[in-house]
Amino acid sequence: METNMYLSTVSEGITFRAVRETRFKNACIGVHFFFPLKREFLTLNAILIAMLRRSCARYPEYNELRRAHAMLYGADSDTSAAIIGNCQMISVEMEMTDDRFIPDGECISGECAGLLSEMIFRPAVGDDGGLFRQDDLDVVLRNAEERIKSLIIDKESYASHRCYEIMCEGEAAGLEPGGYLEDLPGITREALAQAWERMLTSSMVEIIVVGGMDYKPVERIFKKEFGAITRRPAPLPTPPAYKEAETIREVTERVEEKQSRMIMGYRLPVIEPDDRTMAARLMSLMFGGGTASLLFKHVREKLSLCYYCSSSYGRTSGLLFVRSGIDEVNYNQAIDEIKKQLAVIAENAFSDDEFNAARLVALSAYDNISDSVSSIESWYANQYLDGCVRTPAQAAERMMAVTREQLAECASLARLDTIYMLSPELSGQSGDEREGGEEP
Amino acid sequence: MSELTDRFDIRYDELTKETVYYTTHPTGVKIAICPKPELKSSYAVFGTKYGSIDNDFSIDGGEFLRVPDGLAHYLEHKLFENEDCEAFEKYSKIGACANAYTGFDKTCYLFSCTREFEQAFRILLDFVQNPFFTEESVRKEQGIIAQEIDMYRDNPGWHLFFNLMKSMYREHPIRNDIAGTAESIAQITPELLYQCYEAFYNPDNMVLSVAGNVDPLKVLEMCDELLLPKQRHEIVSRCPEDDGTVAQPYVECRFDVPMPLFQLGFKKKYRELTERERVLIGIVRSAVFGPVSDFYTRMMNKQLIGSDFAPGFTYLRGVFVSLFQGMSCSPEAIRDEIFEEIERVKRNGISPRVFECVRRSSYGGQILMYNNPDDIAENLLGDLMTGTDVFKGLKAASTVTVDEGNQVFSELFDISNSTLSVVRPCKEA
Numbered sequence: 079m080e081t082n083m084y085l086s087t088v089s090e091g092i093t094f095r096a097v098r099e100t101r102f103k104n105a106c107i108g109v110h111f112f113f114p115l116k117r118e119f120l121t122l123n124a125i126l127i128a129m130l131r132r133s134c135a136r137y138p139e140y141n142e143l144r145r146a147h148a149m150l151y152g153a154d155s156d157t158s159a160a161i162i163g164n165c166q167m168i169s170v171e172m173e174m175t176d177d178r179f180i181p182d183g184e185c186i187s188g189e190c191a192g193l194l195s196e197m198i199f200r201p202a203v204g205d206d207g208g209l210f211r212q213d214d215l216d217v218v219l220r221n222a223e224e225r226i227k228s229l230i231i232d233k234e235s236y237a238s239h240r241c242y243e244i245m246c247e248g249e250a251a252g253l254e255p256g257g258y259l260e261d262l263p264g265i266t267r268e269a270l271a272q273a274w275e276r277m278l279t280s281s282m283v284e285i286i287v288v289g290g291m292d293y294k295p296v297e298r299i300f301k302k303e304f305g306a307i308t309r310r311p312a313p314l315p316t317p318p319a320y321k322e323a324e325t326i327r328e329v330t331e332r333v334e335e336k337q338s339r340m341i342m343g344y345r346l347p348v349i350e351p352d353d354r355t356m357a358a359r360l361m362s363l364m365f366g367g368g369t370a371s372l373l374f375k376h377v378r379e380k381l382s383l384c385y386y387c388s389s390s391y392g393r394t395s396g397l398l399f400v401r402s403g404i405d406e407v408n409y410n411q412a413i414d415e416i417k418k419q420l421a422v423i424a425e426n427a428f429s430d431d432e433f434n435a436a437r438l439v440a441l442s443a444y445d446n447i448s449d450s451v452s453s454i455e456s457w458y459a460n461q462y463l464d465g466c467v468r469t470p471a472q473a474a475e476r477m478m479a480v481t482r483e484q485l486a487e488c489a490s491l492a493r494l495d496t497i498y499m500l501s502p503e504l505s506g507q508s509g510d511e512r513e514g515g516e517e518p
Numbered sequence: 519m520s521e522l523t524d525r526f527d528i529r530y531d532e533l534t535k536e537t538v539y540y541t542t543h544p545t546g547v548k549i550a551i552c553p554k555p556e557l558k559s560s561y562a563v564f565g566t567k568y569g570s571i572d573n574d575f576s577i578d579g580g581e582f583l584r585v586p587d588g589l590a591h592y593l594e595h596k597l598f599e600n601e602d603c604e605a606f607e608k609y610s611k612i613g614a615c616a617n618a619y620t621g622f623d624k625t626c627y628l629f630s631c632t633r634e635f636e637q638a639f640r641i642l643l644d645f646v647q648n649p650f651f652t653e654e655s656v657r658k659e660q661g662i663i664a665q666e667i668d669m670y671r672d673n674p675g676w677h678l679f680f681n682l683m684k685s686m687y688r689e690h691p692i693r694n695d696i697a698g699t700a701e702s703i704a705q706i707t708p709e710l711l712y713q714c715y716e717a718f719y720n721p722d723n724m725v726l727s728v729a730g731n732v733d734p735l736k737v738l739e740m741c742d743e744l745l746l747p748k749q750r751h752e753i754v755s756r757c758p759e760d761d762g763t764v765a766q767p768y769v770e771c772r773f774d775v776p777m778p779l780f781q782l783g784f785k786k787k788y789r790e791l792t793e794r795e796r797v798l799i800g801i802v803r804s805a806v807f808g809p810v811s812d813f814y815t816r817m818m819n820k821q822l823i824g825s826d827f828a829p830g831f832t833y834l835r836g837v838f839v840s841l842f843q844g845m846s847c848s849p850e851a852i853r854d855e856i857f858e859e860i861e862r863v864k865r866n867g868i869s870p871r872v873f874e875c876v877r878r879s880s881y882g883g884q885i886l887m888y889n890n891p892d893d894i895a896e897n898l899l900g901d902l903m904t905g906t907d908v909f910k911g912l913k914a915a916s917t918v919t920v921d922e923g924n925q926v927f928s929e930l931f932d933i934s935n936s937t938l939s940v941v942r943p944c945k946e947a
Contacts, residue, residue: 101556103534103889140818144809149873151881175882179533181916217818221825227776233672301771334774334944337668370610371615377605382661385669403669431611438613438633444560445632451892 084288084293084471091311092283095296096392098292103179106451107194107296109440110459111281114315115166115250117158122255124159125218125265126273127168127259131157132214133202140214146193150186152173155194161255163317163394166278169459170198173452176290187291191299201274203407209271217381219262224303227260230333233500236261237339238401241498244329245343250318251395278304280312284462287374314463317394319345323495330499340409342400342416348488350464356477358398361447362391363434364485365423366400372419372432373400383408396464398492400480402505406501413497423489426482433482444474524861525738526551529880533916534888538898538908539734543744546721550736550898552729554891558632560730560892563899564641564646564893565626567725568718569834570696572623572755577717582756585714586705588663588698591620593660596651597627601655614638620673620696623834624903625718630892634742635732643744649715651708655900667697674773674941677921682939683783683832685769689758692837720751725902729745729852730891757836759934761785761876765934770940779812779941780849782856784840790834793906797914798926799840803829805868805876806859806927813859822852840930850942860931868927873920 082098123346137143145213147153153174160167167291175192176315189492202211229236239254286299292415323345349357365372377387387402405410420430447470461467469475521530526539539551572591598605598618609616613710614631627646648817655920670676676695684693726736764785791799807813807829817823827844833857846852887893901908 103885139815141812141815143808145872148810148879150882151885152876154881161841179885181533181881199779213819220821224824224826229847231674231775236749320737336673337665368610368615369606370613373832374606378662379606382658385662385665403665405665405668435610438831439610439615442613442615446630447558449557449632 082188086297088283088285088297088301089106089307091281091307092285092300092304092308093284094287094297094300095458096287096291096297097112097458098290099288099451099454100290102289102381102451103176103288104451105176106173106455106460107191107195108169108286108455109198110167110169110284110286110462111301112283112314112462113166113168113276113281114312114445115161115164115253119276120166120253120255121261122168122265122269122273123168123277124255124257125222125262126270126277127157127159127170128218128222129210129270130153130170130197130201132218133211134197135200135202136196138202138211139455140217141182143197150190150193151180153190153193155197155479159255159257160372161250161253162460165240165268166255166313167459167462170194170457171452175395178290182201182506184387187289189297191296195303199278202269209274212267215265215267215270216280217266222244222258223262225256231341232235233333233335234340234401234403237341237500238399239362239496240331240500241341241343241399241496243499244327245496247396249321251392251397252402278307279309281292282314282462284459288454288460309334317349317351317463320349321345326494328497328499330501332501332503335500335502338409338499338501339401340404340405340412340417341496341498342494343402343498344398344414344492345495346391346398346488346492348393348491350393351466352449354484354488357480358391358488359393360440360477360480361423361485362389362398363439364428364432365389365489367436368439370432370435370439372422372428373402373416377402377415381411383412383415387412387416389441395437399505406499408448420489422493424486424492426486428482433485437478440477441474444470444477450491521735526734528573529584531912532622532808534885534909535911536888541738543721543741543745543795544725544749546744547741548725548902549730549738549741550725550727550902551734551893552888552898553734554730554894557731557891559891560632560635560725560728561630561726562630562642562733563626563895564726565624565641565724565899565903566718567623567723567903568625568714569623570694570698571691571757572945573691573694574717575717575753575755576790577751577753579752583713584699585710585750586702587694587713588696588703589706589710590625590718591657591697592659592663592703592706593714594618594620594625594627596656596711597646597649599655600649605641609638609914612637614641616642622692622837626899628895632885635730639728639737640744643740644664645843647746649719649814650711652706656706656708656711662699663697663703667695667700667703667853670695670697674775674779677771677773678779678843678941680779681769681771682715682783682839682937685766685937685939686764686783686785686839687760687837688765690836692758692834697743711883717751717753720748720752720753721745722751725899727893727898727902728893732820760788760836764937765939768938768940770942772944773941775941775943777845777847777943778849779843779845780852781843781939782849782853783939784838784933784936786840786930786932786935787837788838792794793910794841794918794922795912797911797927798918798923799831799875799930800928801876801880801918802923802927803831803840803869804879805872805923806863807856808876810875815942817852817855822846822848822855847866848869848936853938857933860933863893864928867924868920870920873923877915877918881912881915884915887911
């Protein structure tokens with residue numbers, strides 16, 4: 079395997095990372111902008127990044143921009159907005175076929191990087207000469223409105239979204255990365271132009287290239303573009319502090335559906351850069367990370383209570399969620415069993431087989447990261463705020479050093495905060511809320 | 519090398535630089551292997567040409583047997599459990615990630631791993647070939663599958679699709695949910711499961727594909743050791759005759775959605791397609807209706823579609839439907855616009871420039887299908903089941919012309935043979 083990492087500084091607060099990988103038939107370039115999370119800019123930034131995918135000065139019409147991608151043998155660009163700890167990350171990424179597989183010796187990687195930079199640095203211009211086109215903004219706002227309103231369609235995601243909102247009200251983790259409906263009418267071309275300016279001048283930036291392509295021309299393009307900008311990058315805040323769960327809140331909301339979705343939200347005082355995040359991740363894997371997990375084995379297979387029951391842990395928030403689809407009549411039984419399995423871990427009463435299975439699942443996940451350009455790219459982007467960047471192999475090594483006792487300690491620190499149920503409607507009832515439960 | 523050439527039909531492709539090893543095992547199982555030694559991961563999938571539409575069949579010329587809907591899917595769930603230990607548990611001990619799925623016309627068991635491939639492969643071949651069903655275990659599964667059925671029924675997309683199929687096909691079993699209904703699965707017994715297993719899990723009906731960090735000869739040695747010779751059966755699975763016309767042109771239901779969802783289907787009488795035709799169908803759909811098209815931009819600007827608008831294709835034994843789906847404030851208006859565009863393109867042809875853009879994009883997509891073990895193994899599995907030659911799609915994407923595209927397009931859409939399925943909001947003004 080040929081892996082070679084190159085790291086340089088493009089401009090103040092801008093790093094360029096190239097991971098040379100010749101094992102794949104594709105390559106990718108990601109440009110990630112990091113800001114301190116501010117509620118007033120959250121939706122605006124999410125709309126801004128979507129606008130960059132819509133058009134650019136060279137290709138002001140959406141279909142022309144898509145055709146430019148298609149001509150580059152199906153190069154594909156995408157944009158996204160995410161919340162990591164107390165920061166907002168907005169990204170533009172492009173994946174392309176590696177030059178070695180393009181017919182007649184044509185080399186497209188330089189053109190792809192050029193197209194990506196056009197999209198970022200030269201937005202389309204309106205008839206009045208101002209940045210961005212109103213037509214595009216109308217479409218992007220309408221798409222955002224439809225996307226936000228459509229959250230209810232996927233009941234599983236909707237339940238998860240509602241649980242975050244209720245449990246983390248007033249916290250970074252409770253904010254919606256894609257933005258809010260009520261902010262959309264206030265977004266104007268002028269506001270977008272200011273946001274674009276802020277993105278280029280005051281965000282911290284990481285540019286990541288993964289693949290077999292020559293990364294030097296890509297670096298040159300971004301050095302030239304950013305070199306022409308006066309930058310004043312804003313320092314990024316530290317991750318959020320742990321917030322103790324005071325009481326257990328139980329919330330049931332009712333919609334037209336057949337199956338109930340239950341989310342149990344726990345809080346752990348284990349948040350980056352805490353050394354125990356590895357142990358917490360392994361704990362979550364053993365608890366509910368797939369078919370080898372205790373939740374799958376007991377809640378689904380032994381008790382037949384659900385089709386799915388899984389857990390996930392966020393290392394930058396310290397939140398642990400258990401998600402399952404159950405019949406409402408099994409509510410108490412499912413909760414009891416989930417709590418029981420967490421207690422098994424906290425009491426260090428799990429078997430060696432279960433511990434080893436979780437370790438192997440973790441190892442496999444790290445190995446898989448190295449097997450695709452997009453996962454390698456995301457791996458480094460998501461570590462940007464950690465202060466310490468590791469390769470997947472180094473992270474795997476750390477995880478293998480986690481002991482049973484460390485894993486048990488993490489489980490014992492988990493405090494149940496909220497139980498959220500999205501359930502079928504009953505006649506004459508639309509929702510209820512109970513507060514004041516007891517700690518497990 | 520000679521052992522390799524003795525035992526395999528070896529295909530090398532210059533464009534992708536990939537080699538695929540083919541053989542039909544003495545037991546009858548068709549095998550394809552694509553080694554990727556440069557990767558850490560491997561993926562194997564063992565499948566049978568048996569899905570939810572195979573609910574009426576005869577074995578070796580015997581009488582036809584009509585089984586409850588959802589049986590193939592139920593069998594898939596139960597096969598994971600054998601007499602000594604559940605397969606999931608065995609996989610978990612070696613860190614492999616396992617799954618299975620049942621479609622309309624196939625059932626597949628798969629795993630991916632980054633180490634201990636041999637052990638994982640043994641588990642796969644062992645549990646798929648050794649069924650063990652009891653009254654108690656069959657009954658126990660009903661709770662899990664009932665939850666799965668409820669989960670699908672909470673999805674408006676599920677209603678949209680099955681309403682469309684029910685309106686386009688009067689009798690074909692594509693009308694029925696793959697998982698069945700609470701009532702149909704209640705009729706499933708261990709005897710029925712064994713009967714269907716015996717019929718459809720016989721080696722002549724099965725295919726195996728492997729891709730990733732594997733040695734083809736080693737894989738074949740394990741197949742020699744583990745594939746069980748079984749009595750071969752001649753299976754006839756029948757689907758009711760279909761005259762190729764839709765049953766009704768419009769269907770709707772109501773659901774908790776913010777705005778109407780639609781699927782517009784164009785039905786054709788089923789016939790077998792060549793790989794070249796399939797590639798062309800993909801290209802012309804995108805060229806005329808995809809994001810590169812003038813139509814897409816025009817409809818966006820008219821606010822008749824959102825970013826989720828996409829053309830699609832449902833094609834399997836007895837079923838041939840080209841469809842469009844998305845959200846729209848007026849499904850009828852977007853249907854009429856699609857009709858107009860079809861007539862316009864039939865008259866004027868597809869823009870050669872846009873066709874060339876999408877052809878190149880299709881070429882890139884075909885190359886990337888040989889990038890990771892999951893995609894490779896799943897594609898090889900599909901090729902083995904349909905008898906398609908590997909790399910043909912790539913060759914087609916390299917050479918297809920706009921004239922061929924126009925020919926395919928003109929045959930694909932018959933406006934008089936279409937159905938619009940709509941899911942409307944419960945609380946529509």
